[in-house]
Amino acid sequence: MKAVRILERVLTALPMSLLMLLLVFAFVRLLPGDPVDIMMGQAGNVSQAEIDALRRELHLDRPLSEQLSIFVRGLLRGDLGMSFREQRPVTEIIGEAFPATVELALAALTFALLIGLPIGVISAVRRNSLVDRLAMGFSFLGISMPAFWLGIMSIMLFSVHLGWTPVQGRLSAGIAPPDLTGLYVLDALLTRDWALLKDALRHLVLPAIALGAELTAIIARVTRSSMLEALQMDYVMAARSRGVPEWQVVLRHGLRNALIPTVTVAGLQLGVLLGGNMIVETVFGWPGLGRLVVGAIFGRDYALVQGAVMLYALTFLLANLLVDILYTQLNPKLEL
Amino acid sequence: MAVWRRLFANPSAAAGLVVILLYAFAALFAPVIAPYGPREMVLANRLKPPAFLEGGSPSHLLGTDHLGYDIFSRILYGARVSLLVGLISVAISLVIGTLLGCIAGYWRGWIDRILSRIADLLMGFPYLLFTIFAMAIIGPGFGNLIIALCFKAWVEFYRLARGEMLTENTKEYVEAARALGRRPVAIIVSEVLPNIYHSLLVLGTLRMGYMIIMEASLSFLGLGIPPSIPAWGSMVSAGRDQMLNAWWVATMPGLAIVGLVLAINLFGEGLREALDPRLRR
Numbered sequence: 216m217k218a219v220r221i222l223e224r225v226l227t228a229l230p231m232s233l234l235m236l237l238l239v240f241a242f243v244r245l246l247p248g249d250p251v252d253i254m255m256g257q258a259g260n261v262s263q264a265e266i267d268a269l270r271r272e273l274h275l276d277r278p279l280s281e282q283l284s285i286f287v288r289g290l291l292r293g294d295l296g297m298s299f300r301e302q303r304p305v306t307e308i309i310g311e312a313f314p315a316t317v318e319l320a321l322a323a324l325t326f327a328l329l330i331g332l333p334i335g336v337i338s339a340v341r342r343n344s345l346v347d348r349l350a351m352g353f354s355f356l357g358i359s360m361p362a363f364w365l366g367i368m369s370i371m372l373f374s375v376h377l378g379w380t381p382v383q384g385r386l387s388a389g390i391a392p393p394d395l396t397g398l399y400v401l402d403a404l405l406t407r408d409w410a411l412l413k414d415a416l417r418h419l420v421l422p423a424i425a426l427g428a429e430l431t432a433i434i435a436r437v438t439r440s441s442m443l444e445a446l447q448m449d450y451v452m453a454a455r456s457r458g459v460p461e462w463q464v465v466l467r468h469g470l471r472n473a474l475i476p477t478v479t480v481a482g483l484q485l486g487v488l489l490g491g492n493m494i495v496e497t498v499f500g501w502p503g504l505g506r507l508v509v510g511a512i513f514g515r516d517y518a519l520v521q522g523a524v525m526l527y528a529l530t531f532l533l534a535n536l537l538v539d540i541l542y543t544q545l546n547p548k549l550e551l
Numbered sequence: 552m553a554v555w556r557r558l559f560a561n562p563s564a565a566a567g568l569v570v571i572l573l574y575a576f577a578a579l580f581a582p583v584i585a586p587y588g589p590r591e592m593v594l595a596n597r598l599k600p601p602a603f604l605e606g607g608s609p610s611h612l613l614g615t616d617h618l619g620y621d622i623f624s625r626i627l628y629g630a631r632v633s634l635l636v637g638l639i640s641v642a643i644s645l646v647i648g649t650l651l652g653c654i655a656g657y658w659r660g661w662i663d664r665i666l667s668r669i670a671d672l673l674m675g676f677p678y679l680l681f682t683i684f685a686m687a688i689i690g691p692g693f694g695n696l697i698i699a700l701c702f703k704a705w706v707e708f709y710r711l712a713r714g715e716m717l718t719e720n721t722k723e724y725v726e727a728a729r730a731l732g733r734r735p736v737a738i739i740v741s742e743v744l745p746n747i748y749h750s751l752l753v754l755g756t757l758r759m760g761y762m763i764i765m766e767a768s769l770s771f772l773g774l775g776i777p778p779s780i781p782a783w784g785s786m787v788s789a790g791r792d793q794m795l796n797a798w799w800v801a802t803m804p805g806l807a808i809v810g811l812v813l814a815i816n817l818f819g820e821g822l823r824e825a826l827d828p829r830l831r832r
Binding site: 246489 | 671672675760768771784791812815820
């Protein structure tokens with residue numbers, strides 16, 4: 216029955232993505248300012264004939280319905296059109312930026328889980344202790360701090376003042392990444408290139424913390440409260456009375472059950488990672504999708520905005536789908 | 552009022568409220584408290600360190616920025632933007648979301664299906680991306696910022712109100728009111744709302760901190776409040792270029808954001824515990 220439920224979710228996601236596509240198309244056209252004017256404004260002296268030619272080339276002289284059909288037909292072929300400003304296919308530009316965004320989001324998620332989960336567990340087990348209070352205090356701070364400020368503060372402290380980490384970018388000049396997955400840390404591990412690994416990690420650590428701080432706090436809080444709930448259950452008492460060692464009670468009986476709400480919340484907060492990355496990527500000069508889309512919106516690069524936002528929405532949709540499936544897998548009660 | 556007693560028995564919630572009131576006071580009386588006007592720049596006093604540092608002077612408590620603006624004064628004026636944006640955008644989203652949520656939850660049927668689809672669709676985009684987009688379409692400005700923030704923020708209140716409405720709908724007191732022939736609007740307003748407003752209020756408080764961060768983030772990107780009005784986000788953004796020689800320019804307004812949002816979150820959490828004593832642990 217789980218398979219049916221999962222299939223059902225996948226099928227409802229399809230019309231949703233179509234609606235999103237329409238919304239993105241409409242939104243992009245609502246942006247004020249003519250992209251051709253903006254492009255030509257940068258080029259300087261141009262004739263009306265050149266403007267008309269460009270307009271034709273970009274299909275901007277066609278009615279909206281035709282523009283939509285051109286867009287959809289291209290999409291089906293995996294063609295997202297040309298970026299107005301960069302004069303390159305949008306798929307190519309996005310293809311370069313996407314791995315950077317994925318790497319940063321995964322690093323932030325890993326950080327949040329590695330720090331947030333143990334804090335939540337310890338807080339629940341040592342409830343109302345000094346450790347618990349401190350941890351919860353920090354988690355409040357985590358959800359109250361804007362990512363851009365945390366980013367700037369960490370750059371000031373660790374990069375400028377202490378000189379431990381680089382200020383900007385993904386890699387130092389002169390270090391060439393191999394052409395594998397585009398996730399530099401993974402590539403470095405695959406090729407056993409330790410110099411690359413060290414450099415990539417040094418660039419990654421601050422943005423990952425800035426992006427993951429809020430999620431860390433959320434995960435710690437959810438884990439704590441669901442652990443508290445789980446530890447009060449009958450089966451935990453039963454396990455204790457059977458003489459099961461306490462760490463086993465906490466991890467096997469408590470944490471396993473507390474993971475369900477934690478995964479759900481962490482999954483629902485993926486939007487925090489995907490949305491926050493626009494800010495964090497801008498602050499850290501991280502060459503990912505977030506920085507790309509902000510620049511493209513400012514520059515009225517229709518095709519690029521369209522493609523990037525679609526990718527955002529689809530990633531978001533897919534992530535929610537995955538969370539749902541994971542949730543089904545973790546929760547035995549849902550099995551019919 | 553048991554709720555207020557419980558609220559004030561909680562030290563962090565009480566401290567949160569006091570801090571919020573302090574910020575509100577600072578915002579309200581900014582022209583009286585602030586030693587300088589929000590647009591009063593003294594180029595001779597550029598990048599002066601805060602009073603507690605070497606080279607600082609008591610006339611610029613938190614130092615000055617690269618244009619000679621007094622940071623303390625601008626933080627006081629900036630509190631107006633943050634508090635107003637937070638309050639107004641949460642109030643609008645709360646009213647719209649609750650209204651639509653009650654309608655969808657009470658009548659269900661096609662109106663529920665349409666509203667819930669729209670809500671799902673809006674939830675499909677990251678909030679910040681959505682607001683950046685909206686701001687790019689309608690342009691910067693105070694009113695536009697609030698519109699852009701509310702465009703999606705109502706969804707959470709909608710979902711909460713709809714869910715609560717669906718649950719309440721099947722309870723006996725609602726059935727009884729219906730059997731007595733009371734009109735739906737009367738049932739929603741005088742029977743159901745008093746039972747569900749608690750959770751809406753708590754969500755509203757906690758969302759306010761988030762809205763303030765959103766406003767600051769948009770202003771940081773240069774898409775929120777126009778630069779002529781002091782806002783904490785754009786102040787941090789200006790300080791970014793002074794990272795190497797004047798750390799206080801970016802640090803101080805950021806601390807102001809953290810202080811306010813932290814206070815709001817502590818208060819909201821305390822409010823939630825006070826309204827629902829089962830949550831106390």
